[in-house]
Amino acid sequence: MTGFLQQVIEGLGAGAIYASLALALVLIYQFTGIVNFAQGELAMFSTYIAWQFTAAGLPFWLALALALAVSFAGGMLIERVVIRPVEGAPELTVVIVTVGLFIFVNAAAGWIWTFLIKDFPNPFPGGALEAGGLSVGYSTLGVLAVVGVVMGLLYLLFQHTKIGLGMRAVAANPASARLVGIRVGWMLALGWGLAATVGAVSGTLVAPLLFLEPNMMGGVLIYAFAAATLGGFDSPGGAVAGGLIVGVAETLAGAYVGFIGSDLKVGVPLVIILFVLLLRPQGLFGRAVVERA
Amino acid sequence: MSERTNERGAFANAGSEPPGEDRTREPAKAADTPPRAGTPSRGRVLAPALARVTPGRRGWIAVAALLAVACYLPFQLVPFRVFQFTMVMVYAVALLGLNLLVGHAGQISLGHGAFFAVGAYTTAIMLDRWDLPHLATLPIAAAVAFALGLAFGLPAVRLRGLYLALVTLAIAIFLVPLLKRFESVTGGSMGLTLAKPAPPAWTGLAEDQWLYFLTLAVAVLAFLLAYGLLRSRVGRALHAVRDNEAAAEVMGVRLPFYKTLAFAWSAMFAGAAGCAYTWVIGFVSPDSFVVTLSITMLAGIVIGGLGSFSGPLLGGLFVMFVPSISQDVNDAAPGVIFGLLIIVVMYVAPTGLAGLAGRVTRSTKNILRKE
Amino acid sequence: MSAEGFLTISDLNAGYGDARVLHGVNLSVGRGEICAILGPNGAGKTTLMRALSGMVWVRGSIGFDGADLARRSPDTIARRGVAHVPEGRGTFMPLTVEENLRLGAFTRRGRGTVEADLERIYTYFPVLKTRLRQVAGSLSGGEQQMLAIGRALMSRPRLLLLDEPSLGLAPLVTRELFRIVRTVNEQERTTVVVVEQNAHLALGIAQQAHVLESGRIVLSGTADRILQDEKVVQSYLGYRV
Numbered sequence: 001m002t003g004f005l006q007q008v009i010e011g012l013g014a015g016a017i018y019a020s021l022a023l024a025l026v027l028i029y030q031f032t033g034i035v036n037f038a039q040g041e042l043a044m045f046s047t048y049i050a051w052q053f054t055a056a057g058l059p060f061w062l063a064l065a066l067a068l069a070v071s072f073a074g075g076m077l078i079e080r081v082v083i084r085p086v087e088g089a090p091e092l093t094v095v096i097v098t099v100g101l102f103i104f105v106n107a108a109a110g111w112i113w114t115f116l117i118k119d120f121p122n123p124f125p126g127g128a129l130e131a132g133g134l135s136v137g138y139s140t141l142g143v144l145a146v147v148g149v150v151m152g153l154l155y156l157l158f159q160h161t162k163i164g165l166g167m168r169a170v171a172a173n174p175a176s177a178r179l180v181g182i183r184v185g186w187m188l189a190l191g192w193g194l195a196a197t198v199g200a201v202s203g204t205l206v207a208p209l210l211f212l213e214p215n216m217m218g219g220v221l222i223y224a225f226a227a228a229t230l231g232g233f234d235s236p237g238g239a240v241a242g243g244l245i246v247g248v249a250e251t252l253a254g255a256y257v258g259f260i261g262s263d264l265k266v267g268v269p270l271v272i273i274l275f276v277l278l279l280r281p282q283g284l285f286g287r288a289v290v291e292r293a
Numbered sequence: 294m295s296e297r298t299n300e301r302g303a304f305a306n307a308g309s310e311p312p313g314e315d316r317t318r319e320p321a322k323a324a325d326t327p328p329r330a331g332t333p334s335r336g337r338v339l340a341p342a343l344a345r346v347t348p349g350r351r352g353w354i355a356v357a358a359l360l361a362v363a364c365y366l367p368f369q370l371v372p373f374r375v376f377q378f379t380m381v382m383v384y385a386v387a388l389l390g391l392n393l394l395v396g397h398a399g400q401i402s403l404g405h406g407a408f409f410a411v412g413a414y415t416t417a418i419m420l421d422r423w424d425l426p427h428l429a430t431l432p433i434a435a436a437v438a439f440a441l442g443l444a445f446g447l448p449a450v451r452l453r454g455l456y457l458a459l460v461t462l463a464i465a466i467f468l469v470p471l472l473k474r475f476e477s478v479t480g481g482s483m484g485l486t487l488a489k490p491a492p493p494a495w496t497g498l499a500e501d502q503w504l505y506f507l508t509l510a511v512a513v514l515a516f517l518l519a520y521g522l523l524r525s526r527v528g529r530a531l532h533a534v535r536d537n538e539a540a541a542e543v544m545g546v547r548l549p550f551y552k553t554l555a556f557a558w559s560a561m562f563a564g565a566a567g568c569a570y571t572w573v574i575g576f577v578s579p580d581s582f583v584v585t586l587s588i589t590m591l592a593g594i595v596i597g598g599l600g601s602f603s604g605p606l607l608g609g610l611f612v613m614f615v616p617s618i619s620q621d622v623n624d625a626a627p628g629v630i631f632g633l634l635i636i637v638v639m640y641v642a643p644t645g646l647a648g649l650a651g652r653v654t655r656s657t658k659n660i661l662r663k664e
Numbered sequence: 665m666s667a668e669g670f671l672t673i674s675d676l677n678a679g680y681g682d683a684r685v686l687h688g689v690n691l692s693v694g695r696g697e698i699c700a701i702l703g704p705n706g707a708g709k710t711t712l713m714r715a716l717s718g719m720v721w722v723r724g725s726i727g728f729d730g731a732d733l734a735r736r737s738p739d740t741i742a743r744r745g746v747a748h749v750p751e752g753r754g755t756f757m758p759l760t761v762e763e764n765l766r767l768g769a770f771t772r773r774g775r776g777t778v779e780a781d782l783e784r785i786y787t788y789f790p791v792l793k794t795r796l797r798q799v800a801g802s803l804s805g806g807e808q809q810m811l812a813i814g815r816a817l818m819s820r821p822r823l824l825l826l827d828e829p830s831l832g833l834a835p836l837v838t839r840e841l842f843r844i845v846r847t848v849n850e851q852e853r854t855t856v857v858v859v860e861q862n863a864h865l866a867l868g869i870a871q872q873a874h875v876l877e878s879g880r881i882v883l884s885g886t887a888d889r890i891l892q893d894e895k896v897v898q899s900y901l902g903y904r905v
Contacts, residue, residue: 034455035455035458035459037403037458037462082636085640086639086640089639091455092395092399092401093639095401095455095458096401096591096595096635096639097635097636097639099403099588099591099592099635100592100595100631100632100633100634100635100636100639101632101636102588102632103588103592103628103631103632103635104628104629104631104632104633104636105632106628106632107625107626107627107628107629107631107632108625108628108629108632109625110623110624110625110628111623111624111625111626111629114624115624115625162770165759165763165766165767165770166767166770168756168758168759168763169756169759169763169767169770172756172757172758172759173754173755173756173757175719175750175754176750176754176755176756177756177767178719178737178738178739178742179717179719179738179742179747179748179750179754180742180747180767180768180770180771180815180819181739181742181743181770181771181819182739182767182770182771183739184739214625218466218584219466222462222463222466225459225462225463226463229456229459263470263473263474264467264470264471264474266466266467266470267467267470267471269463270460270463270464270466270467273456273459273460273463274448274460277448277456277460278448281456
């Protein structure tokens with residue numbers, strides 16, 4: 001039993017990371033109705049920026065804050081420059097553009113920082129909290145806390161600020177939002193900026209666990225897709241819950257289903273995506289969407 | 294490579310001839326155009342230039358000329374170049390399938406490389422275990438990929454475009470560890486090394502030339518098959534699916550059936566290409582089929598020209614030569630070029646996506662929606 | 665026709681993409697007036713409203729209190745004091761009733777006046793006050809229309825555009841809505857342009873009316889005169905939604 005709980009805790013730690021990237025995906029989906037395939041790569045790029053700041057000698061948290069700020073501005077810029085021209089274009093076109101962005105950002109990071117792996121500092125102390133035979137790594141606790149804080153800040157932003165209300169209005173009904181005087185274009189850019197920032201948090205959480213390299217987010221992205229699909233692409237809370245569930249499911253499957261082991265764990269998100277899409281396409285917490293023809 | 298440049302021109306000309314079969318399509322309906330203040334007719338409508346499905350009469354002459362040059366080519370180039378052009382044709386066959394799915398049926402796949410790998414591994418295993426003759430592996434590899442495509446296509450057809458992209462991406466990512474796992478059959482991470490088909494003595498060809506002609510034959514076969522498919526009722530049904538799913542359904546097109554079929558065919562072409570790949574390379578390993586391959590293929594067909602007849606060949610040239618030329622500059626250069634080109638192509642010349650302009654986005658819908 | 669010309673539309677063409685819907689529309693509305701736009705389905709009434717708030721392409725000029733609104737974006741026009749209650753009401757379905765109302769005041773600053781305006785809206789539409797925390801999508805059609813008008817009033821508009829407010833509503837509810845629109849107009853001197861299928865109702869509260877057909881104005885006059893016009897009576901008044 002203790003072993004099982006231990007696995008669940010590990011799973012939650014991994015799940016929190018998936019949740020953060022899923023949150024970024026959901027933020028953009030809500031505003032634009034598109035899934036940003038480049039989200040993971042943007043997160044990776046942000047992480048490199050943070051790394052660059054630490055390499056320049058800045059303390060970790062300052063480097064992180066700067067990287068988040070750059071990511072926010074970068075996200076807005078990308079929306080204005082890259083996504084704006086295809087706003088209103090067919091879904092397929094937009095998806096392909098984000099795939100193009102994926103390839104470009106991945107390669108650009110490789111060009112700037114090479115494809116060699118880099119060590120990324122872990123902001124959390126090593127060691128673990130021991131209680132009742134369970135051991136919870138401080139870094140796991142740290143990851144969970146960070147995701148919790150991000151979640152809380154987003155909640156405050158959306159539920160208790162005017163700009164958050166405006167953003168929700170744009171997500172709900174962009175045409176009507178324009179009619180009440182909201183500058184929808186800027187709200188969309190803001191959504192991309194926020195998503196890039198949340199993604200950057202996710203990247204800096206992943207990097208210490210793996211290594212920093214241009215392809216590090218590829219695997220995480222598929223888990224984040226599973227998390228967002230499971231939670232519902234239009235539900236930020238659902239994305240977080242989905243991320244935690246995916247993390248736990250993956251860890252348990254790896255530990256207890258002999259056939260899966262550690263190498264086939266990446267099949268778990270695939271199975272989850274397929275099952276959700278076939279059984280409950282709107283996800284656990286999502287609203288049923290009217291099929292857009 | 295000056296020879297190639299000429300042919301590329303020839304193919305481009307072929308593409309711009311009037312299509313053999315007239316596929317007139319209505320311009321996007323007025324109500325579907327997102328209303329944008331102050332822009333009378335400019336706007337989001339993707340250039341309504343109709344994608345050419347098949348070459349016209351003069352196009353066929355160009356195709357014949359191209360074939361003649363293609364037959365002459367391997368006698369003029371050094372073996373390495375011959376190998377490169379062989380690979381161009383391998384990719385072109387795979388892209389033919391992707392074009393069918395993305396360009397003609399309007400469904401997006403980020404996992405085309407997985408079916409390519411299925412074809413490659415099916416061939417490799419047949420050669421490795423049962424020592425089948427090379428030619429016998431082609432129909433089997435294509436059939437296995439087709440069957441798998443059908444199996445995945447069945448759930449996939451219930452998915453909206455976006456989700457199909459997710460699922461296919463997940464498949465592509467999952468495939469690599471799966472191949473590594475079944476080591477006894479697939480050779481695991483080490484892969485399998487196989488004999489390449491040997492040129493029969495009567496031909497007097499070197500190995501690279503023989504492989505080239507074998508692949509050329511596969512490519513010609515594949516192009517003819519795709520041409521036939523698109524000319525048939527089925528081709529029209531696919532376009533109906535792409536241009537407007539709802540309308541297609543109303544018109545009596547059995548949507549799930551054709552979407553599944555499009556997926557399976559696309560997989561079949563990928564499988565056939567994978568088979569040719571194994572012949573040519575003589576080696577398969579999981580790391581040759583990572584997700585990047587799938588994404589590169591999508592890039593290739595988008596840049597080559599979605600929905601166009603010459604798109605797969607142009608795409609094959611891109612996939613082969615952009616990396617080999619630009620890698621000297623920087624390892625990341627091919628990615629930078631592909632990424633930029635995809636975005637630019639989607640902005641300025643989304644050929645083949647033209648019909649998709651009929652599908653409007655949420656924002657437009659909300660403006661026009663009557664509750 | 666009023667001389668002030670608070671809203672003066674001249675030679676207005678508008679449409680979607682390649683399709684032109686309005687052909688050289690001229691009309692003028694005086695400050696504080698209610699103006700009704702009548703006409704058959706597909707005449708371009710809704711397009712006219714969308715042209716006024718920048719949702720479609722426009723050629724010609726839309727003079728509004730000394731400024732030209734033509735070719736401005738919808739959000740800019742909204743900031744100039746034009747509130748558009750679109751066909752279909754434009755409700756923010758997943759948001760609460762109160763949030764919908766507050767969005768109406770999105771472009772305004774000053775918390776105090778917003779709270780006062782909320783109270784003012786509740787006096788017009790008491791039912792909304794009982795549903796503040798409810799999700800707007802759960803309201804009935806009539807309540808949603810009230811919410812939409814309430815949202816528009818929250819911006820303290822100088823010009824209120826109502827597009828088919830009676831659509832899909834019971835006659836009793838519609839009558840109540842029109843009574844409130846008239847009250848608002850009288851108490852706050854808000855200029856109103858209303859597009860309506862139900863010509864009787866619209867002419868009942870309007871001073872001026874224009875009949876639109878195939879994108880052109882075919883008849884203009886005071887509400888009373890239009891009401892007496894045989895052609896209009898036959899074409900539109902006989903036909904009740």
